[in-house]
Amino acid sequence: MTDPLALDPVLPPRERSAMPFNDDALGHDERFGHFEDHVVGGGKVEATDWMPDEYRTAVLRFVEMHANSELMGVLPEREWIMRAPTLRRKLALTAKVQDEVGHAQLLYRVAEDLGKPRDAMIADLLDGKTKFHNVFHYPTKSWADIGIIAWLVDAAAIVAQQALRDSSYAPYARTMKKICWEESVHIMHGRDVVVTMATGSAAQRASIQEALDRWWGPLMQMHGPRSDRAKDRDIHWRIKAKTSEELRQEFLGIYVPRILELGLTIPDADLARDPETGVWAYGEPDWNELRTVVTNHGPKSQERLDFRRQNWEATQWVRDAILGPPQAAAVA
Amino acid sequence: MTEFASFESIAMDFEGAGHERALAILLLSMADDEFVIGFSDSEWTGIGPILEEDVAISSLAQDELGHAQALYGLLAETIADGRDADGWAYDRPPEGYLHARLLDHPRGDWAATIARRYLYDTADSARLEAIAASSHAPLRELVAKIRREERYHLMHVQTWIERLADAGGESRARLLAALKAMGPDAGTVLAPLPGETALVRHGVSREPFAVMEARWRDEVGATFGRLGLPELPPTASPDRPRTDHSDAFRSLHAEFTMVRRSEVGATW
Numbered sequence: 001m002t003d004p005l006a007l008d009p010v011l012p013p014r015e016r017s018a019m020p021f022n023d024d025a026l027g028h029d030e031r032f033g034h035f036e037d038h039v040v041g042g043g044k045v046e047a048t049d050w051m052p053d054e055y056r057t058a059v060l061r062f063v064e065m066h067a068n069s070e071l072m073g074v075l076p077e078r079e080w081i082m083r084a085p086t087l088r089r090k091l092a093l094t095a096k097v098q099d100e101v102g103h104a105q106l107l108y109r110v111a112e113d114l115g116k117p118r119d120a121m122i123a124d125l126l127d128g129k130t131k132f133h134n135v136f137h138y139p140t141k142s143w144a145d146i147g148i149i150a151w152l153v154d155a156a157a158i159v160a161q162q163a164l165r166d167s168s169y170a171p172y173a174r175t176m177k178k179i180c181w182e183e184s185v186h187i188m189h190g191r192d193v194v195v196t197m198a199t200g201s202a203a204q205r206a207s208i209q210e211a212l213d214r215w216w217g218p219l220m221q222m223h224g225p226r227s228d229r230a231k232d233r234d235i236h237w238r239i240k241a242k243t244s245e246e247l248r249q250e251f252l253g254i255y256v257p258r259i260l261e262l263g264l265t266i267p268d269a270d271l272a273r274d275p276e277t278g279v280w281a282y283g284e285p286d287w288n289e290l291r292t293v294v295t296n297h298g299p300k301s302q303e304r305l306d307f308r309r310q311n312w313e314a315t316q317w318v319r320d321a322i323l324g325p326p327q328a329a330a331v332a
Numbered sequence: 333m334t335e336f337a338s339f340e341s342i343a344m345d346f347e348g349a350g351h352e353r354a355l356a357i358l359l360l361s362m363a364d365d366e367f368v369i370g371f372s373d374s375e376w377t378g379i380g381p382i383l384e385e386d387v388a389i390s391s392l393a394q395d396e397l398g399h400a401q402a403l404y405g406l407l408a409e410t411i412a413d414g415r416d417a418d419g420w421a422y423d424r425p426p427e428g429y430l431h432a433r434l435l436d437h438p439r440g441d442w443a444a445t446i447a448r449r450y451l452y453d454t455a456d457s458a459r460l461e462a463i464a465a466s467s468h469a470p471l472r473e474l475v476a477k478i479r480r481e482e483r484y485h486l487m488h489v490q491t492w493i494e495r496l497a498d499a500g501g502e503s504r505a506r507l508l509a510a511l512k513a514m515g516p517d518a519g520t521v522l523a524p525l526p527g528e529t530a531l532v533r534h535g536v537s538r539e540p541f542a543v544m545e546a547r548w549r550d551e552v553g554a555t556f557g558r559l560g561l562p563e564l565p566p567t568a569s570p571d572r573p574r575t576d577h578s579d580a581f582r583s584l585h586a587e588f589t590m591v592r593r594s595e596v597g598a599t600w
Binding site: 071074075077078080081082083084085086087088089090091094095097098100101102104105108143196197200201203204307308311314315317318319320321322324 | 371391393584599
């Protein structure tokens with residue numbers, strides 16, 4: 001374990017609250033105990049608080065992956081900003097992608113306070129050392145994908161994100177409130193695109209169904225394999241509140257009826273809700289695919305990372321120019 | 333797709349009185365300018381040089397597209413031939429667009445984006461000033477709204493051009509290259525439109541384009557002088573028609589009409 005002092009909070013101790021774990025006179029184990037009691041009991045942690053290494057590392061890893069996902073998540077959709085078929089759709093899609101860039105910015109700031117600079121996080125993402133969500137490793141093949149992503153991918157995400165509004169790490173919880181509000185607008189935009197096409201021409205309807213068929217697998221994998229609640233460190237530290245399976249069940253409970261209502265077919269013959277328990281049964285998601293994809297071996301992983309790397313390199317001079325000191329103009 | 337072979341046919345299609353026809357051309361050229369620059373800016377959404385600027389340029393793009401939408405809407409009311417704002421924005425061949433040649437340059441690097449935005453925003457500002465007290469009330473009201481937003485665009489781009497020029501080195505070299513490529517086309521934003529005499533006579537605009545252009549050149553000249561940037565050259569090939577667009581715009585057009593063309597007449 002790293003020396004806890006090496007990862008001490010960025011903000012000075014004088015701004016800390018009067019919690020016992022903030023008492024510098026106590027030994028590490030005692031502070032750890034107080035901190036754990038506080039968090040497990042539903043208490044919140046601010047960036048200025050003392051926190052054990054285990055907690056800091058867990059929050060940082062969680063928030064950094066979320067930030068990476070927002071940043072990489074703009075790529076599948078931004079390709080279609082140029083092709084949006086009406087002014088209204090183009091405005092809505094530009095605003096949605098802009099929101100995601102804004103979320104990345106907010107989340108990287110939350111993560112920065114935990115001790116890792118933004119440049120280091122971007123470098124690790126571009127070097128393939130850190131991960132981003134599985135759904136952003138797939139191609140967007142049609143305008144229908146734009147509807148399915150904004151409606152269902154964002155819906156699956158919001159189910160998870162709503163549960164993060166009560167995260168023990170208070171700066172993250174506050175950020176999630178803003179993000180959830182914006183994501184709910186994305187879902188309305190996505191649903192409107194889907195409904196318009198599902199009630200449109202035969203070709204539009206076929207296109208929406210085809211997109212749903214392609215995205216259903218990644219959607220079912222998105223929350224991850226079932227896990228043991230008792231062994232989940234992120235749940236122990238109350239960084240998150242729900243297990244993968246709880247989130248997936250919640251998503252299915254809300255969205256399966258809405259999808260079927262539009263006359264669309266869900267490509268899973270085993271999908272059924274037990275009328276007594278209310279639990280959804282479903283065909284086993286391809287966890288091997290999930291593992292392959294999130295380790296950057298998905299159909300678009302390398303292309304998207306390459307695209308990010310190229311753009312990052314191509315704009316390095318801009319960051320140098322504005323983040324560096326002004327120089328005397330070179331007069332010819 | 334509506335047959336709309338040339339700039340002249342746009343003018344001829346419209347059967348209103350002289351100054352109303354000129355008004356329609358003015359609205360269409362302004363709407364197309366905003367539409368195309370909004371497109372170029374939105375190409376940065378998601379890949380801006382820093383996250384904060386990425387968010388900013390997406391806002392600019394949305395403002396410009398909103399202006400285009402309002403101007404196309406005004407045009408649709410003026411012409412009333414059944415086409416709505418989207419019909420005007422999307423359902424024309426490339427040669428039916430009246431935007432300035434300055435906006436025909438491909439997106440380019442960040443310096444090209446800033447150079448284009450600076451040259452366009454300052455020229456557009458001179459144009460908006462000339463029609464701010466327009467006798468055509470719907471245009472006057474819309475321009476008041478547009479100017480409130482454009483004020484911030486100008487402050488934003490002014491800051492950027494100063495930083496890029498003052499940073500020296502690669503930054504300044506890239507800015508100079510962009511200005512060299514676009515400078516000869518900068519004046520096309522304020523190139524005279526057919527019927528502008530009628531626009532001035534009826535008070536739609538307070539002055540002809542040549543007066544706006546002179547005012548704009550003075551302003552840009554003062555800024556460039558201060559930043560040690562070379563003077564803007566006069567417009568190259570001023571007689572080249574507004575409808576003669578670059579291959580870059582033709583590619584952009586093919587892309588932005590792609591989904592819409594896939595099923596003509598469908599609701600999206």
